[in-house]
Amino acid sequence: MDPTSAPALPFPASRSSTREAWIAALSLCLVFVAAPVRAGPGEDFAREAGATQVGRLAPAARMTTIDGTTIDLAALRGHKAVYLKFWATWCSPCRAQMPHFEHAQQGAGDDLAVVAINLGFDDTPEQVRAFRDEFGLTMPVVRDEDGRLAGLFGVRVTPQHVVIDRDGVIRYVGHLADARLDAALADARRVRAGASQEVKAAPAASATDAIVLRVGDPAPSQRVRSLGGDEVALADPQRSRRSVVAFFSPWCEGYFEKTRPGSSARCRALREQLLELGGDARLRWVGVASGLWASEQDLREWRDREHVAVPLVLDRDGALFRRFGVQRVPLAVVLGADGRVERRIDFEHADLHDALRVEGAR
Numbered sequence: 001m002d003p004t005s006a007p008a009l010p011f012p013a014s015r016s017s018t019r020e021a022w023i024a025a026l027s028l029c030l031v032f033v034a035a036p037v038r039a040g041p042g043e044d045f046a047r048e049a050g051a052t053q054v055g056r057l058a059p060a061a062r063m064t065t066i067d068g069t070t071i072d073l074a075a076l077r078g079h080k081a082v083y084l085k086f087w088a089t090w091c092s093p094c095r096a097q098m099p100h101f102e103h104a105q106q107g108a109g110d111d112l113a114v115v116a117i118n119l120g121f122d123d124t125p126e127q128v129r130a131f132r133d134e135f136g137l138t139m140p141v142v143r144d145e146d147g148r149l150a151g152l153f154g155v156r157v158t159p160q161h162v163v164i165d166r167d168g169v170i171r172y173v174g175h176l177a178d179a180r181l182d183a184a185l186a187d188a189r190r191v192r193a194g195a196s197q198e199v200k201a202a203p204a205a206s207a208t209d210a211i212v213l214r215v216g217d218p219a220p221s222q223r224v225r226s227l228g229g230d231e232v233a234l235a236d237p238q239r240s241r242r243s244v245v246a247f248f249s250p251w252c253e254g255y256f257e258k259t260r261p262g263s264s265a266r267c268r269a270l271r272e273q274l275l276e277l278g279g280d281a282r283l284r285w286v287g288v289a290s291g292l293w294a295s296e297q298d299l300r301e302w303r304d305r306e307h308v309a310v311p312l313v314l315d316r317d318g319a320l321f322r323r324f325g326v327q328r329v330p331l332a333v334v335l336g337a338d339g340r341v342e343r344r345i346d347f348e349h350a351d352l353h354d355a356l357r358v359e360g361a362r
Helices: 015-035 037-053 093-105 123-135 150-151 179-188 252-259 262-277 297-308 318-321 352-360
Strands: 062-064 071-072 081-087 112-118 141-143 160-164 170-174 221-223 231-235 240-248 284-290 310-315 331-335 341-345
Touching: 037 160, 037 310, 071 141, 081 093, 081 179, 112 123, 123 252, 160 179, 160 231, 170 179, 179 240, 179 252, 231 252, 240 252, 240 262, 240 352, 252 262, 262 284, 262 331, 331 352, 341 352
Parallel strands: 081 112, 112 141, 240 284, 284 310
Antiparallel strands: 062 071, 081 160, 160 170, 221 231, 240 331, 331 341
């Protein structure tokens, strides 16, 4: 799935009265702007995330804004509702929805905290700051540097809205800036006097999620399910061959072509090198696709269209991306025959040919 459901819309950097006119006009149009062909799948991804999130107590997450301020969600329970918006600077529907988002911030009052959470996926701190200035955003902005927040809130799409009521319970997860989101925000701000509804516990962060693998560290030993249904080990169970674990997104080559041409070129290089080198039996090959804006069907279609033959895994919850500290695609991690991380290949300073040259020199 290509992560676009609306064209990028410019927004004046000026904070003048023109800004309010843009907000009013674009807010009325958002439901139409966000509705082309791919809006349905975007909502599908958000609905899938919501199935495991809505009705749960929100994680007691602490986050730091790009200005150094700490936000403690646990401290807001019982005092304020919370509106979290997960987004990326390269995401077209995110750009289209920013006027609505700023409008929510302007009307937040004392009973609603609005927080913009950039995924940190192919976004630098400088790009995040520039985006904030371009759109004149006044709410706190957080950059999810290690993917921890996205993991806690089950992010599958951009933008993804998470609405938390005053009692700290997640009440809504969505993708579009529409009447359902507005209704969820209004409902979350209500005081639920005497409410005695059973609430599921907040999801706990995995202890291993906080440990990013570095060169020399052993790779995870668990097997992961490939598209074909087979259980695949990241490192060689026989400890006889090195392994190349290639992290990518099935949409990155096409979608990034205009907004991130460098990333698009690197994604193309990975695809071409997997086709060229993936059959070399001196190394084991595993492709790991991000679950952001991608389903198993999307990955299967990409595999068949591009004729990629290496085993492919969909990292639906982002656990492998977080474990290996992948914040930009593509990235290849070379594991030694002993299962330890040997090197990281970013396709900017090295590529998969380098991994084979090292193997040939052994």
